[in-house]
Amino acid sequence: MKLLLLNGPNLRLLGTREPDIYGSFTLADAETLAKTTAEKFGATLEAFQSDIEGELVSAIGQARGVYDGIIINPAAYTHTSVALRDAIAAAGLPTVELHISNTHKREAFRHVSYTAPVCVAQLQGFGLTGYALAVEGLVAYLNQH
Numbered sequence: 001m002k003l004l005l006l007n008g009p010n011l012r013l014l015g016t017r018e019p020d021i022y023g024s025f026t027l028a029d030a031e032t033l034a035k036t037t038a039e040k041f042g043a044t045l046e047a048f049q050s051d052i053e054g055e056l057v058s059a060i061g062q063a064r065g066v067y068d069g070i071i072i073n074p075a076a077y078t079h080t081s082v083a084l085r086d087a088i089a090a091a092g093l094p095t096v097e098l099h100i101s102n103t104h105k106r107e108a109f110r111h112v113s114y115t116a117p118v119c120v121a122q123l124q125g126f127g128l129t130g131y132a133l134a135v136e137g138l139v140a141y142l143n144q145h
């Protein structure tokens with residue numbers, strides 16, 4: 001089982017970015033946790049981060065036939081991107097939307113997700129742990145479907 005982890009804009013700044021909201025862990029910490037969790041469940045995981053919407057769209061488009069499922073933290077594009085939503089729908093791969101913070105406790109513009117309706121699940125508010133939980137949940141989903 002091959003999984004793809006995608007992280008969107010500004011997430012490469014984890015560790016120093018608004019630590020009161022996102023914690024002090026780094027993107028490398030999150031990617032390593034996701035990889036070791038995947039391995040624990042007999043899967044492999046590759047990770048990619050981009051600040052550029054089109055690069056994320058391309059990564060999703062190229063995932064078909066290569067990966068069995070996707071975990072994506074679309075970051076700010078969650079709340080704006082029809083293109084990412086269409087890419088997830090077009091790829092047809094089971095996808096989990098992940099957020100570090102609980103977006104529902106934050107500004108109203110973060111309460112809307114363009115991408116969640118085309119994902120199998122949405123997980124948010126668990127900080128770094130979410131990267132492990134999302135992998136565990138996606139592996140279980142893929143084993144059942």
Ligand code: DQA
Binds near residue numbers: 009010073074075077
């Ligand atoms: C985020 C939440 C988004 O609203 C925000 O734009 C981010 C990070 C999160 O992981 O909590 O960049 O996706």
